[in-house]
Amino acid sequence: MAILAYATPTDDQIAWLDAASAPDLLPAHLVAFLQCGVSITLGACGRTGRPVVGSGVACRVSGMNTVRVLLSRRTEAAVIDAVEGGSAIAATFSRARDHRSIQLKASRALVRPVAPDDASEAARQCALLADDLVELGYARAQADVYALLGAPDLVSLEFRPERVFTQTPGPGAGAELPR
């Protein structure tokens, strides 16, 4: 296996400053990152006040400011219920091969039906993630399930990120990337 260079929080901060754009727009490198086949961890606050963790299948960004995370209604009922109950949303995007991780947060999100081409885009992103995992030593079956390849009954969780954080492991992890 090739020796990989790992990402650092500083990389995220430099990239962020280099690409400083209008405050309500996401920089192009981040938009590319979100859609490049990363694992997506979702966090919400359930109706009882308990935290709920979930997984997104893929991500689509439109207008450089609106994020849609695709997820399975069947397996992510708890997250969907929390969002429909008015919960804020947190979504962490992690690239398997170098651990680069970015967290987006928004005070609210909407649950919407998927667009006609969402399923094929989801399959593309899942396949990229699964291939990365296989390269890192996962068996094909493990990678496909972990990457949620073929997740059924997709819906979309739509939100406009209000805050962005670097979650890449290392000194400075968790720091907000100011907008």
Place this chain on the structure above:
Amino acid sequence: MSAVDLRALRGSMEGFCASTLCTCDEEGLPNASMISQVHWVNEDHVALSYQFFNKTRRNLLATRQACVQLFDPSTLAIHRLDLDYVETRTSGPLFETMKAKLAGIASHHGLEKVFRLLGADVFRVVAVEQVQPPSAPPACRSVSLLTAVRACVDDLARCRDFDDLADAVLDGMVRHLGISNAILLMAECDGRLFALGSRGYAVSGIGAEILPGEGVIGIASREGVPIRIGHMSAEYRYGAALGAAARSAGLIAEEPPGVPFPGLGTPHSQIAVPVMAAGRVLGVLFAESDEVMRFDHECEDALLLVATHLGAMMALLREEDAEETPPAHVPAVLPGGGVTVRRYPRDDSLFIGHDYLIKGVAGAILWRLLREHTTTGRTDFTTRELRLDQSLKLPDHAENLDARLVLLRRRLEERGACLQIEKTGRGLFRLVCRCRITLEEVGKADAIEVA
């Protein structure tokens, strides 16, 4: 609590991949992150690795609730667990177990300098939800572990003394449990451990010493819990390889006296389980492999059962003291030539000529025998007199003496020394000197010669 037994989820907590975690702050704002380690504690508790003081940590302290998602790499099932925070442990068995495991995980991901365990956060599991049902049959083992343990225990049950036990347990690990590299070590009172036997190495390493708290073996002994690492970690590595590298880099001048540890140069999996009886750690069973994640929770269960049975058998089979004084043995006329046995009182280490032989209690025992032999010509001894000899500073427990005599006998045998110890009966043994022996206490002027 859900109907799912947490024990069924242990496979999801082997550290194969990171788990995901959500916490919320007091206003209900969520935080989603990855967590390096979710550790199975018992039927209704898990522990999470606390590595940084970050948002997750602040949220946990404020709301005391978390939600984690686990992936089982074997069955491919995914589960979600609701957790209530109980406490953080910063020392002790659970902390050390997680610290060792994290070191392996960090090394595997190239994050050795980034990941450091600050605490083990213990949580009660209040709900379990199956997000994704199992879609693959659990990995099938070539050997049923229960059958393998039964065979090991059966072999131990046939042993008549500690010598037999030491061989039976190592042979059983290889033959029945399919372990290729195994070492049995016995504990000294001061926390050091000495290898008593091994399987799967070019040299046996009998007499090799592990310092208190050193690597997985030292920690398993100190904490009295199994320690297991699924990936190679420099922090927990043993072996002559490290010393050799340091010497060639000029960091250390020369090889320290002692028997080199026989371990693999780059083990990818290591496990050390304590051998215990009546609440005391008598030694450690150690196994390692070139394979990544070779030892899982169930392997650990199996080895711990074997080790615990070994501990009980050691206590049961302790050598009874001989009732009678042994008959006087007339030593054979010794051929010409001879060797000097040197003792360094600082650590009771003995050298035959200039070659290191042994140290610690086993060294003190041999020196005691040689001195007696020097002054009286005696060759036959009893374990009882050794046990009663205050100068040996033996621990109170009989099996410790048995283990040391076995260590001493095996070390002499392996060295092919002109000195040997032979067992002559229950609680009886003989010192056999095949050449003229001179004793020299380093730091003292006079040498004593054996007649």
